[in-house]
Each structure stands twice: as C-alpha cells, then as structure tokens.
Amino acid sequence: MITPYLPIYRRTGVTITRGQGCYLEDSSGKRYLDFAAGIGVNSFGHGHPALVAALKSQAETLWHCSNQFLTPALEKFSHALVAASFADSVFFCSSGAEAVEAGIKFLRRYHYETGAPYRHRIITFEGGFHGRTYGGISAGGNDSARAGFGQLLNGFDRVAFNDVAAVERAISKNTAGILLEPVQGEGGVRAFDLAFLRQIRALCDREGILLMCDEVQCGYGRPGALFAFERAGIVPDIASVAKGIGGGFPLGATLVTERVGAVLPAGSHGSTYGSNPLAMAVAQEVLNLMLAPGFFAHVETMGARLKAGLAALAATHPAVIADIRGVGLMLGLVPTGDARALAAKLLEQGLVTAPTVTNVLRLMPPLNVSAEEVDEALQKIAQVM
Numbered sequence: 001m002i003t004p005y006l007p008i009y010r011r012t013g014v015t016i017t018r019g020q021g022c023y024l025e026d027s028s029g030k031r032y033l034d035f036a037a038g039i040g041v042n043s044f045g046h047g048h049p050a051l052v053a054a055l056k057s058q059a060e061t062l063w064h065c066s067n068q069f070l071t072p073a074l075e076k077f078s079h080a081l082v083a084a085s086f087a088d089s090v091f092f093c094s095s096g097a098e099a100v101e102a103g104i105k106f107l108r109r110y111h112y113e114t115g116a117p118y119r120h121r122i123i124t125f126e127g128g129f130h131g132r133t134y135g136g137i138s139a140g141g142n143d144s145a146r147a148g149f150g151q152l153l154n155g156f157d158r159v160a161f162n163d164v165a166a167v168e169r170a171i172s173k174n175t176a177g178i179l180l181e182p183v184q185g186e187g188g189v190r191a192f193d194l195a196f197l198r199q200i201r202a203l204c205d206r207e208g209i210l211l212m213c214d215e216v217q218c219g220y221g222r223p224g225a226l227f228a229f230e231r232a233g234i235v236p237d238i239a240s241v242a243k244g245i246g247g248g249f250p251l252g253a254t255l256v257t258e259r260v261g262a263v264l265p266a267g268s269h270g271s272t273y274g275s276n277p278l279a280m281a282v283a284q285e286v287l288n289l290m291l292a293p294g295f296f297a298h299v300e301t302m303g304a305r306l307k308a309g310l311a312a313l314a315a316t317h318p319a320v321i322a323d324i325r326g327v328g329l330m331l332g333l334v335p336t337g338d339a340r341a342l343a344a345k346l347l348e349q350g351l352v353t354a355p356t357v358t359n360v361l362r363l364m365p366p367l368n369v370s371a372e373e374v375d376e377a378l379q380k381i382a383q384v385m
C-alpha cells in the first residue's frame with residue numbers, strides 16, 4: 001500500500017524528531033552527527049539561538065505581506081546581500097529550483113530587452129543539476145530526472161565537463177549564456193578547474209553572452225567564501241542561491257548585476273512567497289554570522305581537517321575508498337563499492353551523509369562544525385572501514 005507521503009524519496013527508515021547543533025536525534029533517542037546538514041542547508045546546524053531568536057521576533061511582528069509593499073526585513077536583507085556580494089540587485093523566492101528558473105528567464109530576457117531576442121540558447125554541462133522544474137531538468141545533466149515528463153524546455157546545449165573547446169564549438173549567434181555550478185553537487189562533488197572558469201568568463205565577455213553560476217549548493221559559505229566562483233577570481237552576471245542562505249528556512253535568491261537587473265521590467269517575474277519577512281529575518285542573521293570576522297577561515301580550516309582525515313583513511317583503506325574530493329566543507333568520498341550501502345553503514349554508526357545521483361557520498365556538515373565534531377565523524381568513518 002502507498003504511504004500518505006508520496007514515496008518519491010529513497011528514505012532511510014529513520015524518523016528524526018529533534019536537532020541540536022551538529023546533532024540529530026531519532027524517535028528512539030539515538031543521536032547522529034549530521035554531516036549532510038539537510039543537503040547543505042543547515043549552515044549553522046540545528047536550533048542556533050540567534051536564528052531562533054530572529055525567527056521568533058519576526059513572527060511576532062509580521063509574517064507575510066504581498067510584494068506590493070516593501071518591508072523593513074526586505075530592505076535590510078537585500079541591502080546586506082548586495083553589499084556582501086557581486087550583485088547590484090536580488091530577486092527572492094523560496095527554493096533553489098525557483099532561483100535557477102528565474103535566472104534562466106532573466107538570462108533570456110536580458111537579450112530580448114537589449115535588442116537580441118534571437119539569443120535564447122543556454123550552454124550547460126554534463127553532470128549539472130539545476131533543480132526539478134521543467135527549466136531545471138531541461139538544463140540538468142541527469143536523464144533519469146527527465147524520464148517520462150514529456151516535452152521539455154527547449155534551448156539547452158549540453159557539453160562535456162571542463163572542456164573549453166566544447167563550449168566554444170557550442171556557441172552560436174543564438175547563444176544567450178552559459179549556466180554552470182562552479183562545484184557540481186549532485187553530479188558527484190566535481191569542481192571545475194579555476195582556469196576553466198576564467199576562460200569561460202573571458203569567452204562570455206568576448207561573445208557578448210552572460211555567465212550564470214548556480215551556487216545553490218556549492219555557494220553561500222560552504223567553499224570558505226560567500227561564493228565558489230570567487231575562488232577563480234571571476235564574477236558572474238547572474239547567480240542562483242538557496243540551500244544554505246536560509247539556514248533551514250526555505251529561501252532562494254537570484255542575484256544579478258546592474259546591467260541585467262536594469263532591463264527587467266515590472267511584472268516580468270514574481271513569486272508570492274518571495275521576500276517573505278520570516279525568510280528575510282532569518283537570512284539576515286545567517287549572513288551576519290557568516291560575515292563575522294574569521295568565519296570563512298574557520299570553514300576552510302575545518303574543511304582542510306576533514307579532507308586530510310579522509311585522505312589518511314583513503315590511504316589506509318584503498319580497498320574501500322577510491323578518492324576524496326571537494327572544496328571547503330563540501331567534500332565527496334568516492335567509495336570503491338556502493339555509496340548508498342556505505343551511507344547506510346555510516347548511518348548505523350551514527351553519522352549522516354548525503355548520497356548523490358552518482359556513486360559519491362557527500363560530507364557537508366554545518367559550517368560552524370567544531371574540530372571535535374570533525375574528528376568524531378572521522379572516527380565513525382574509520383570504525384565503518
């Protein structure tokens with residue numbers, strides 16, 4: 001018999017009842033170290049007092065009002081996000097897929113508004129993941145996400161990962177832009193070469209097309225910087241953000257530079273829940289915590305500690321671990337055997353990880369994870385080895 005909640009997820013059979021810091025607790029009282037963080041969502045773990053306080057305080061003031069009004073929460077957070085980033089303006093929505101969808105629309109609309117409506121095709125990459133809307137699955141590299149859903153969105157040219165020549169070949173007079181995740185998440189924690197990203201930026205400038213970075217998973221503090229593209233020293237024209245931005249409160253954002261934002265007319269896009277004051281208030285606190293002096297260095301230090309520990313385990317257990325990869329606190333463990341079976345064993349041992357559609361296990365703890373917690377996770381992995 002079917003469950004009342006649609007059985008479209010591969011569930012573990014565990015029911016989670018509480019979260020505190022980097023730990024989750026199930027219905028039997030068993031505790032787990034959470035190295036999935038809701039798939040890169042809980043940037044500051046569970047029940048962070050500053051986030052709880054921000055949510056409570058906003059809940060007592062104003063939950064929601066339509067986008068025909070400004071709210072102090074929207075004015076404050078949009079200002080803060082723009083000040084902290086490459087962007088000059090930002091559109092808010094409630095999920096990553098919506099943030100990508102908006103970016104795809106803005107990318108095309110930009111050319112329409114600037115006299116080149118024939119520029120509507122977008123170059124994407126094998127292994128890419130961009131959410132579950134028709135735009136997202138059409139852009140993404142996963143055929144199984146498209147199966148059975150009929151007519152897709154037209155206009156995507158998918159090319160090989162990290163291949164500049166393939167991108168150059170794919171560019172035509174109809175190309176509007178290039179969409180990529182600087183570090184692919186679902187595609188198996190694969191980082192594009194920094195030199196490749198710089199070449200892509202230069203290519204976009206030369207061809208008069210736009211670069212959109214999907215930073216929904218790899219961005220927002222996880223790479224030890226606000227965005228993963230910063231590692232290459234480049235700036236995109238559009239970036240989609242979600243997951244970590246709300247620390248667990250549903251929020252997505254599409255960030256744009258002035259030249260893109262300035263041509264989008266009123267009424268061209270929208271979202272009822274976009275800029276919801278509860279989301280704005282929590283995200284403001286997430287950003288405050290993230291921009292505190294030394295925080296990105298902490299992410300980098302913890303990421304390096306975890307990666308070094310994993311590399312040591314890989315060296316002593318070459319029959320089990322084939323590779324360790326990733327950036328900051330977005331790490332991938334490539335097992336020689338089945339990643340899902342390994343994830344199940346780790347869960348039994350009290351460590352939550354995040355499988356991908358490829359045979360790679362993601363380790364993405366809360367960004368405020370401590371050295372002790374990193375060591376505890378490594379111990380649990382060693383026990384399973």
Ligand SMILES: *Cc1c(COP(=O)(O)O)cnc(C)c1O
Nearest residue numbers: 095096097129130131185216217
């Ligand atoms: C998770 C993800 C999305 C989709 O986000 P949702 O909030 O699930 O809609 C889009 N792009 C990337 C890179 C992601 O990792």
